[in-house]
Amino acid sequence: MPDVVVVIGAGLIGLTTAYELLQRGRQVLVLDAGPDVAQGASHANGSILTPSMADPWNSPGVHRHLLASVVDRRAALVLRVSALPSLWLWGLRFLRNSSPTRHRAATLDSFLLSNYSLRRTRELRERLSLDYGSTTRGTMRLFRDGENLQRALALAQMLGEHGLRFALLDRAAAVEAEPQLAPVAARIAGALRFPDDEGGDAYRFCVALATRIEDCGGRIRRGLGARGILVRQGTVCGVDSGDGVIATSEVIVACGVDSQKLVNPLGIDLAIRPAKGYSLTLDVSSVSGCPQAPLVEDSLHVAIAPMGDQLRIAGTAEFAGMDRSIRPERIENLFEALVATYPDVARQVERRTAVSWAGLRPMSSDGLPTVGPSRVRGLYVNAGHGHLGWTMAVGSAHMLADLITGVAPAINASPYRVGR
Numbered sequence: 189m190p191d192v193v194v195v196i197g198a199g200l201i202g203l204t205t206a207y208e209l210l211q212r213g214r215q216v217l218v219l220d221a222g223p224d225v226a227q228g229a230s231h232a233n234g235s236i237l238t239p240s241m242a243d244p245w246n247s248p249g250v251h252r253h254l255l256a257s258v259v260d261r262r263a264a265l266v267l268r269v270s271a272l273p274s275l276w277l278w279g280l281r282f283l284r285n286s287s288p289t290r291h292r293a294a295t296l297d298s299f300l301l302s303n304y305s306l307r308r309t310r311e312l313r314e315r316l317s318l319d320y321g322s323t324t325r326g327t328m329r330l331f332r333d334g335e336n337l338q339r340a341l342a343l344a345q346m347l348g349e350h351g352l353r354f355a356l357l358d359r360a361a362a363v364e365a366e367p368q369l370a371p372v373a374a375r376i377a378g379a380l381r382f383p384d385d386e387g388g389d390a391y392r393f394c395v396a397l398a399t400r401i402e403d404c405g406g407r408i409r410r411g412l413g414a415r416g417i418l419v420r421q422g423t424v425c426g427v428d429s430g431d432g433v434i435a436t437s438e439v440i441v442a443c444g445v446d447s448q449k450l451v452n453p454l455g456i457d458l459a460i461r462p463a464k465g466y467s468l469t470l471d472v473s474s475v476s477g478c479p480q481a482p483l484v485e486d487s488l489h490v491a492i493a494p495m496g497d498q499l500r501i502a503g504t505a506e507f508a509g510m511d512r513s514i515r516p517e518r519i520e521n522l523f524e525a526l527v528a529t530y531p532d533v534a535r536q537v538e539r540r541t542a543v544s545w546a547g548l549r550p551m552s553s554d555g556l557p558t559v560g561p562s563r564v565r566g567l568y569v570n571a572g573h574g575h576l577g578w579t580m581a582v583g584s585a586h587m588l589a590d591l592i593t594g595v596a597p598a599i600n601a602s603p604y605r606v607g608r
């Protein structure tokens with residue numbers, strides 16, 4: 189039996205992977221450079237699990253949005269000139285993958301993993317009685333523009349052939365489904381409802397899962413970063429950590445945007461770059477008439493999700509390198525999206541106690557995560573989940589644990605392989 193498996197990263201991806209390996213009888217040691225689990229992108233994300241949003245962000249024509257964003261401060265997708273040197277090669281691949289054929293193929297692969305993952309997430313929640321404020325009322329995607337609605341409908345119909353359930357709502361039906369939209373009804377072109385999507389607080393999920401991992405004998409070393417992966421004759425032999433060398437023959441790289449840096453010296457290219465996003469979490473405990481289900485506002489590219497006594501607004505993607513700073517104007521855009529969607533709610537909330545946050549999505553150049561073994565024996569990768577890391581976490585973990593333990597994964601793992 190191999191020795192302890194070292195998992196690098198204690199966000200959604202590292203923790204779910206560690207848990208699945210424990211379930212298969214392996215010993216695990218999780219390292220995280222941060223002071224606690226889920227302090228990276230998994231901390232305050234949009235909190236929705238959405239196979240319905242499987243389409244990668246490099247849709248055909250994305251280059252026009254990126255160019256326009258250099259001058260438009262309110263654009264949802266922003267390219268900072270300062271980040272260009274780190275983006276050249278990756279950016280070319282990102283654009284090459286935006287051809288209609290490639291984008292369509294990646295959308296389908298992204299959906300298959302997302303849908304599988306959501307099923308596994310439900311099973312895990314029920315089996316462990318995990319409490320992370322999950323909501324099972326589906327999501328609604330709201331459109332102000334008829335053309336965008338038709339494009340999204342065509343995509344939903346394509347995915348419908350592979351299991352996505354959806355309903356097209358006209359303006360009246362959208363307001364009937366979410367009465368809080370009544371004040372903005374005149375500006376609604378229509379909506380799509382996805383009954384199987386879910387919501388839930390990723391941070392609470394991570395904390396609850398970390399407890400289970402430790403209860404089952406897994407170890408989590410908080411505040412201990414991996415500095416390098418040690419390899420002898422093409423095989424992993426250890427991890428160089430801030431606390432000396434940890435001997436092991438199996439390592440899983442699951443450290444989000446930092447994954448690329450860790451495998452660079454081994455000549456492995458994961459094509460992952462950071463795409464910064466923001467969230468604003470509001471206390472709505474004394475607000476009347478809060479929405480009951482998550483909503484994605486298509487034109488503003490913002491998700492608004494109820495989480496018990498809180499409401500989270502999340503969105504925007506800034507290609508700004510590893511800069512995690514919070515730009516007040518981006519947070520303001522999120523609040524304006526709330527005003528434009530739920531004006532009655534926006535009027536009642538207390539801004540003083542709102543929590544602003546920014547995180548870095550690990551974005552791959554083809555919109556798919558990398559999950560599987562690398563060409564270094566004993567080195568595995570589970571990273572690059574972009575805007576869908578919460579949606580895909582449990583499924584990716586299952587798939588990798590299957591591959592490591594010699595079980596055939598339930599879905600074809602080839603589209604997500606290392607070095608594809």
Ligand SMILES: Cc1cc2nc3c(=O)[nH]c(=O)nc-3n(C[C@H](O)[C@H](O)[C@H](O)COP(=O)(O)OP(=O)(O)OC[C@H]3O[C@@H](n4cnc5c(N)ncnc54)[C@H](O)[C@@H]3O)c2cc1C
Nearest residue numbers: 197199201221228229230234236414444465576577578579
């Ligand atoms: C604003 C925003 C909204 C989002 N909304 C959604 C959503 O609604 N639904 C959805 O599905 N997805 C969403 N996402 C995406 C999702 O949050 C990410 O894909 C996911 O969190 C990535 O998880 P991860 O574990 O790979 O990375 P992270 O959560 O970043 O975890 C990586 C961990 O690795 C650690 N680490 C880094 N380097 C080292 C090292 N050398 N040694 C040890 N530890 C290290 C870090 O400290 C960190 O804890 C959103 C992301 C953002 C930013």
